[in-house]
Amino acid sequence: MEPESHCDVVEVAETSNGTKMTFVELGLRAELEEACSLLKWTEPTPIQREAIPLALQGRDVIGLAETGSGKTGAFTLPMLNSLLAHPQRLFGLILTPTRELAFQISEQIEALGSSIGVKCAVIVGGIDMMSQSLMLAKKPHIVIATPGRLVDHLENTKGFNLKSLKYLVMDEADRILNMDFEQEVDKILKSIPRERRTLLFSATMTSKVQKLQRASLVNPVRVQISSKYQTVDKLLQYYVFIPLKMKDVYLVHLLNEAAGHSVMVFCSTCSGTLRTSLLLRALGISAVPLHGQMTQNKRLAALNKFKARNRGVLLATDVASRGLDIPHVDWVINYDIPTHSKDYIHRVGRTARAGRSGKAISFVTQYDVELYQRIEHLLGKKLPLYGLEESDVMSLQERVAEAQRVAKMDLRELEDKGQGGVRGGRKKKTFDDGNDDTEMSSGVRKRVRNSGSNGRKR
Numbered sequence: 001m002e003p004e005s006h007c008d009v010v011e012v013a014e015t016s017n018g019t020k021m022t023f024v025e026l027g028l029r030a031e032l033e034e035a036c037s038l039l040k041w042t043e044p045t046p047i048q049r050e051a052i053p054l055a056l057q058g059r060d061v062i063g064l065a066e067t068g069s070g071k072t073g074a075f076t077l078p079m080l081n082s083l084l085a086h087p088q089r090l091f092g093l094i095l096t097p098t099r100e101l102a103f104q105i106s107e108q109i110e111a112l113g114s115s116i117g118v119k120c121a122v123i124v125g126g127i128d129m130m131s132q133s134l135m136l137a138k139k140p141h142i143v144i145a146t147p148g149r150l151v152d153h154l155e156n157t158k159g160f161n162l163k164s165l166k167y168l169v170m171d172e173a174d175r176i177l178n179m180d181f182e183q184e185v186d187k188i189l190k191s192i193p194r195e196r197r198t199l200l201f202s203a204t205m206t207s208k209v210q211k212l213q214r215a216s217l218v219n220p221v222r223v224q225i226s227s228k229y230q231t232v233d234k235l236l237q238y239y240v241f242i243p244l245k246m247k248d249v250y251l252v253h254l255l256n257e258a259a260g261h262s263v264m265v266f267c268s269t270c271s272g273t274l275r276t277s278l279l280l281r282a283l284g285i286s287a288v289p290l291h292g293q294m295t296q297n298k299r300l301a302a303l304n305k306f307k308a309r310n311r312g313v314l315l316a317t318d319v320a321s322r323g324l325d326i327p328h329v330d331w332v333i334n335y336d337i338p339t340h341s342k343d344y345i346h347r348v349g350r351t352a353r354a355g356r357s358g359k360a361i362s363f364v365t366q367y368d369v370e371l372y373q374r375i376e377h378l379l380g381k382k383l384p385l386y387g388l389e390e391s392d393v394m395s396l397q398e399r400v401a402e403a404q405r406v407a408k409m410d411l412r413e414l415e416d417k418g419q420g421g422v423r424g425g426r427k428k429k430t431f432d433d434g435n436d437d438t439e440m441s442s443g444v445r446k447r448v449r450n451s452g453s454n455g456r457k458r
């Protein structure tokens with residue numbers, strides 16, 4: 001990342017200082033330290049240690065640290081501390097790029113702020129505006145929102161405004177400041193006071209100075225843990241080089257190997273997640289899709305099933321690549337390589353969180369070589385090839401081909417019911433997976449045997 005102009009920089013190597021510190025020593029109130037200890041946070045993580053004192057001093061902060069390193073605590077704790085010092089309704093706003101992340105942050109704030117009675121409202125798309133208007137009318141202390149829906153309320157909900165706001169956080173800030181959210185963010189910034197604290201956090205940051213300036217930071221300090229974009233030490237990363245048409249066979253083989261573990265598989269399209277989940281289910285593997293064209297209820301239901309380990313495999317688009325904290329994810333598979341290299345860092349960061357270990361494997365086909373090289377360039381290293389016994393993989397070919405045919409028929413059936421599909425045409429495309437609650441999908445993760453043998457429970 002290029003340095004921003006007029007920005008102080010605090011750069012810390014993660015292991016630079018062995019001395020222990022407490023949350024109170026960072027300047028936080030004792031109630032918050034107690035709340036941290038209830039969550040079993042015994043000491044601050046490096047990003048919390050560096051960013052919290054600066055935010056408490058009233059500085060605007062740009063916080064950069066690897067995935068799963070406790071950035072949420074690094075911005076929520078100082079915000080809660082200031083709220084305690086100056087209690088006020090509609091005190092803080094946290095913007096996130098996805099709905100699921102907004103709910104997750106609200107859960108963390110409620111856990112940290114339960115003893116001090118903090119009230120939050122989650123304002124995201126896909127949910128009834130009216131019930132959200134009622135929540136806003138109760139004037140919560142903190143609003144956690146996706147930009148589009150917040151603008152909707154700012155423009156259409158009578159009596160709601162953010163004119164007294166004191167604290168703005170953009171989590172996954174590089175994503176929020178990119179073009180997709182440009183108009184919404186500009187409108188939000190125009191509706192909140194200039195005099196406020198602004199904190200931007202992410203594992204990757206935009207290098208475009210203008211974009212950061214759009215967030216209208218005042219004399220910001222950039223806190224950066226490590227100098228290079230890094231993936232976590234305990235994350236083992238590999239690639240497999242395979243022909244495009246063999247992706248499904250390799251996926252099934254790897255999921256066999258990962259049986260008993262929770263796996264997130266990233267696909268590039270909504271229809272890809274749906275097709276692949278139908279394929280896996282046809283093989284008795286409990287998989288659930290999560291993508292942006294599902295209804296919000298189904299998105300949350302899918303995530304909850306995966307979180308509760310009722311489904312072993314979550315097939316997702318990049319809607320799930322940022323911020324989601326599901327500690328038991330052991331493997332990440334990039335079924336499709338991400339088009340934006342930085343998304344790779346976020347995707348693989350869904351595993352090996354908070355000091356745990358994890359494995360990430362990326363499928364590279366004959367068409368992905370350039371994209372893959374860009375990722376290696378961003379990481380500053382070459383990844384090893386994942387060791388596979390080719391004959392073991394190929395022994396699954398027949399069963400997978402049969403499952404592909406079943407998945408194709410299931411997909412067609414969904415399209416005919418208007419619940420999903422990849423073809424355009426007479427019915428509205430929703431890509432909703434209407435079948436997730438069927439018997440077929442509710443099995444325990446099974447190992448897929450080669451043709452001629454049945455799936456065996458593990």
Ligand SMILES: Nc1ncnc2c1ncn2[C@@H]1O[C@H](COP(=O)(O)OP(=O)(O)OP(=O)(O)O)[C@@H](O)[C@H]1O
Binds near residue numbers: 068349350353354
């Ligand atoms: N001080 C701490 N001690 C122990 N665990 C912590 C501490 N702070 C946060 N955690 C835990 O670490 C996990 C990851 O934290 P968090 O989700 O904030 O990561 P992140 O840096 O925001 O990651 P991402 O870039 O993927 O959004 C969470 O489960 C959180 O509860």
